[in-house]
Amino acid sequence: LVSREHHAERTVVRVGGVPIGPGTVTLIAGPCAVETPEQTLGAAQMAQAAGATLLRGGAFKPRTSPYAFQGLGEAGLRILADVREETGMPIVTEVVDAGDVELVASYADMLQIGTRNAQNFALLQAAGESGKPVMLKRGMNGTIEEWLMAAEYVAQRGNLDIVLCERGIRTFEKATRNTLDISAVPVAQRLSHLPVIVDPSHSGGSRDLVLPLTRAAVAVGADGVIIDVHPHPETALCDGPQALVDGDLRELAKLMRDLPPIV
Ligand code: PEP
Numbered sequence: 457l458v459s460r461e462h463h464a465e466r467t468v469v470r471v472g473g474v475p476i477g478p479g480t481v482t483l484i485a486g487p488c489a490v491e492t493p494e495q496t497l498g499a500a501q502m503a504q505a506a507g508a509t510l511l512r513g514g515a516f517k518p519r520t521s522p523y524a525f526q527g528l529g530e531a532g533l534r535i536l537a538d539v540r541e542e543t544g545m546p547i548v549t550e551v552v553d554a555g556d557v558e559l560v561a562s563y564a565d566m567l568q569i570g571t572r573n574a575q576n577f578a579l580l581q582a583a584g585e586s587g588k589p590v591m592l593k594r595g596m597n598g599t600i601e602e603w604l605m606a607a608e609y610v611a612q613r614g615n616l617d618i619v620l621c622e623r624g625i626r627t628f629e630k631a632t633r634n635t636l637d638i639s640a641v642p643v644a645q646r647l648s649h650l651p652v653i654v655d656p657s658h659s660g661g662s663r664d665l666v667l668p669l670t671r672a673a674v675a676v677g678a679d680g681v682i683i684d685v686h687p688h689p690e691t692a693l694c695d696g697p698q699a700l701v702d703g704d705l706r707e708l709a710k711l712m713r714d715l716p717p718i719v
Contacts, residue, residue, distance in 0.1 A: 457611035458604055458618065463649040469617045471589050472546025472565035474509045476619050477651040482680035483712055484548055484653070486512040489525060489694035490532035493539070498687035500539045502702065506709040511536070511545040512682055516552045516560070517694060518572045525693040533563040540565075548591060548682070554582040561586040571596045571623055571658075574606050584613025591682075593621045593655070596634060600643055607650060620644055620652045621682060624659025633661025633698075636669055641676045653680035657698045663689075666700055667707055674715060683708070 457463075468477030476482045485503035490496050490513045500511050515532025517525060528535070536547045546565035551557050552573060560567060566589040573579050574595030583590045590610050594603045607618050622641055624634025636659035644652045656669030670681050686692045686699035700708060 457616065458607045458648045458650055460647060460649055465649060466645070467616065467649045467651060469589050469619050469651055471510055471548065474546055476653065476680050478679065480680070481674055481678065481712070481715055482510065482653070483508040483708075484510040484512050484680060484682040485685045485700075486548075487514075487686050488657070488684045488692065488699065489514045489517050490528055490535050491693050493535050495687060496535050496539050497542060499685045500543050500545060502687060502700075502705055503683075503685045504543055504545060506685075506705040507712040508683075508685075509545065510548055510566070511539065511543065512548045512568075512684075513539075514550050514568075514694070516550055516556065518550070518552045518570050519694070530559060533560065537563050551579070551583065554578045557582040557586050561588045564588060566591055566619070569593060569606075571598075574598050575602065577606075577609050580606055580609035581613050584610040584615040586615070589617035589619065590615060591619045591621055591653075593623045594625070594637075594640065596624065596626045598625070600640055600647070603640075604644070604648055607648070618650050619679075620648065620650050621655055622652065622659075622678075623655040632659070632665065634659045636660065636672070638672050638676055641673065641678050645677065651679035653682060654678045655682045657682070657684040657695070657700075661695075661698050663698055663700060663704060666698065667704065667711065670708065670711060674711075 654673035
């Protein structure tokens with residue numbers, strides 16, 4: 457269902473009216489984790505000023521350590537909904553458990569399935585039945601074929617509003633948190649009609665890599681990027697070192713403005 461053989465034309469997925477697909481480079485930005493109403497609104501306003509049209513923010517956080525901040529749960533979803541009301545930005549937020557899909561879908565404009573759940577088939581099927589677009593991250597140990605098969609689990613439940621997200625894979629390299637597999641973008645676009653975006657924040661894991669990796673994503677034809685932003689990264693409860701701050705966002709805004717026209 458997600459292959460080009462099934463559907464030759466590239467798909468445009470609309471999230472609360474915002475298009476992701478050929479003809480645009482959609483900027484999705486916001487905090488890694490929703491922490492407080494002030495922090496989420498602050499991050500959203502920074503993101504919007506840089507040209508972001510969709511707001512990201514995790515209320516359910518899949519953390520490596522069970523002792524790390526796990527997210528605010530439904531209280532975080534309520535904060536996101538309030539910030540959407542205030543800014544007009546549709547929201548993208550992660551769901552980590554099939555049992556929470558209905559709850560998260562009642563707030564979100566797009567459901568995010570994270571790298572750690574990339575082959576959680578029950579979750580993928582539940583997301584496919586949610587009636588909401590799904591952003592599917594590539595498993596950090598997953599091949600492109602496994603990623604597309606994961607998308608197939610969502611599609612099989614009648615939902616073709618799927619956006620693929622390359623977020624870096626595990627390699628022997630330790631200088632970056634993950635290795636951004638930039639070639640996955642054109643390969644996935646050749647094999648599948650679905651839009652493909654890049655997460656330069658979680659792949660590099662460091663603020664100084666976000667802009668260079670964003671340039672790389674745009675250069676290979678990614679349909680969008682999803683970027684972490686925080687008004688005070690030094691106090692962030694999750695992934696502060698990779699969050700962009702005001703100065704970086706001015707550069708990001710310039711980069712997005714200066715994009716060559718896409719045909
Ligand atoms: C995220 O985007 O908040 C996240 C946890 O990403 P990933 O699943 O790629 O690690």
